Amino acid sequence: MNSRRPFVIGIAGGTGSGKSTVADAVVAAALPARVAVLPMDNYYKDQSDLPFDARTHVNYDHPDAFDLELYLAHIAQIRRGRAIEMPMYSFEEYTRLLETVRVEPAPVVVLEGILVLFNERLRELMDLRIFVDADPDVRFIRRLQRDILERGRTVESVVEQYMEQVRPMHLSFVEPSKRYADVIIPHGGKNSPALDMLTARIHSLLAAGGVA
Numbered sequence: 448m449n450s451r452r453p454f455v456i457g458i459a460g461g462t463g464s465g466k467s468t469v470a471d472a473v474v475a476a477a478l479p480a481r482v483a484v485l486p487m488d489n490y491y492k493d494q495s496d497l498p499f500d501a502r503t504h505v506n507y508d509h510p511d512a513f514d515l516e517l518y519l520a521h522i523a524q525i526r527r528g529r530a531i532e533m534p535m536y537s538f539e540e541y542t543r544l545l546e547t548v549r550v551e552p553a554p555v556v557v558l559e560g561i562l563v564l565f566n567e568r569l570r571e572l573m574d575l576r577i578f579v580d581a582d583p584d585v586r587f588i589r590r591l592q593r594d595i596l597e598r599g600r601t602v603e604s605v606v607e608q609y610m611e612q613v614r615p616m617h618l619s620f621v622e623p624s625k626r627y628a629d630v631i632i633p634h635g636g637k638n639s640p641a642l643d644m645l646t647a648r649i650h651s652l653l654a655a656g657g658v659a
């Protein structure tokens with residue numbers, strides 16, 4: 448491992464905008480061993496102390512829903528060149544799993560999540576700040592399909608959560624954080640010209656050996 452510190456990319460955007468798709472493109476542009484992806488979703492606080500019904504009513508779109516201190520500690524460790532045991536999260540149970548996943552340090556580090564640009568301490572760590580943009584109706588449709596297929600939700604629960612928490616928190620925290628972006632990627636995560644520019648940047652960084 449060379450002594451240069453990794454290049455840190457932040458990828459923010461609303462739910463269903465395509466953040467994880469952009470993060471996957473960054474990994475594909477390099478090699479998995481050369482990118483450490485730390486999704487902020489893995490750092491949701493565990494809600495196993497609450498009865499199931501109460502867990503479903505926690506506001507998961509507010510900054511307080513995340514274990515920020517653990518996230519910052521793990522990012523610091525990765526930046527110092529040390530592996531971490533990243534938590535895993537169950538969206539079906541609203542709990543942190545007992546298993547963890549080992550993430551090795553790498554020359555490119557990706558921080559991905561709805562609020563990664565909202566938080567100043569996270570922003571300060573980033574060399575490149577990206578906001579993935581998509582129309583709210585498109586994001587909602589993607590969210591509805593994903594939450595029913597992958598997260599064990601019903602149409603009614605997705606609609607209620609969207610109206611009561613996701614939408615107001617998006618307007619208060621996520622959308623205003625767009626002002627901190629260096630680059631805004633429109634039309635979600637399959638915008639090939641934008642992804643080509645991003646991956647070209649990563650190739651040149653890796654060819655140059657990262658950043659000093």
Ligand code: ADP
Nearest residue numbers: 462463464465466467468589634635636637638
């Ligand atoms: P996020 O992580 O921001 O919630 P994802 O990357 O998981 O969003 O994208 C949500 C869904 O939308 C996924 O099924 C993904 O394949 C799809 N998707 C993302 N961007 C686009 C796009 N530009 N066109 C079509 N589908 C897209």
Ligand code: C5P
Nearest residue numbers: 461462463488491507508538541561613
């Ligand atoms: O991948 P995406 O950006 O959509 O993930 C963030 C979303 O996950 C938030 O909008 C939040 O409402 C949702 N979430 C949830 N249930 C949890 C934790 C997060 O619906 N237990």
Ligand code: MG
Nearest residue numbers: 466467468488
């Ligand atoms: Mg995602």
